[in-house]
Amino acid sequence: MPYTGVTRDLNGPGTPEATWAAAELPGRLPTVDPASLRPAPPGRVVVVAPHPDDETFGVGGTMVLLAALAAPVVVVAVTDGEASHPGRADELRRIRLAERAEALRRLGVADAEVHRLGLPDGDVGATAVAARLRPLLSADDLVLTPWQHDGHPDHDACGAAAAALVQPDRLWFYLIWAWHWATPAELPWERAERVPLGAAATAAKRAAARAYASQLEGDTPILPPATLARLLRADEVLLRGPR
Ligand SMILES: [Zn+2]
Secondary structure, rough: OOOOOOOOOOOOOOOOOHHHHOOOOOHHEEEEEHHOOOOOOOOOOEEOOOOOOOOHHHHHHHHHHHHHHHOOOOEOOOOOOOOOOOOOOOHHHHHHHHHHHHHHHHHHOOOEEEEEEEOOOOOOOHHHHEEEEHHOOOOOOOOOEEEEOOOHHHHHHHHHHHHOOOOOEEEEEEEOOHHHOOOHOOOHHHEEEEEEHHHHHHHHHHHHOOHHHHHHHHOOOOEEEHHHHHHOOOOEEEEEEOO
């Protein structure tokens, strides 16, 4: 069903994982062989992450599989995630960068190049992302980025910037907040494919997710268990770039 964009409510518990499970997506979506995603040299896998942790929750398992195929991985860190808790920007910057380094290590990509764009968490803007992303990309790269309708303004900006810069056949979108606000009827399944992670990559992804303690701990964690249930499945759904 085509995307209709009827709601972007990011509050509350969101669509339960049981609702997604009932949609039986794994049986309905075509699967992507990670080897088919691996760009030919000198191409790299460029993962655009608006905040530290998006790369892990969105495509951490795919990164594991591509790294195992010796694909060079580059992370474009659009913000430092300094606004997840108010009034603690400097501390959060330090904490979240260390968490990301540990998460990348657990994904088997400790040597990934990380390009910090330094844009303000919560206010990145597609124009600013595009201006900083353009010089980092080459025509041979495969780009994985949040969907431009993911529902968080920073995510949407990254998706829109990548869509403007990258050829559709080298661009895939991942979902983070769409799993929260959307219902199964609202996502563009005709563009969706599924990467089955297998046991080892699923375990690595879950271990990497636990590195982001700042987002998991406290009385009201940024990522409560209901959110984690949607983001730590044994497969990852990618949307093909728009044509
Ligand atoms: Zn994010």
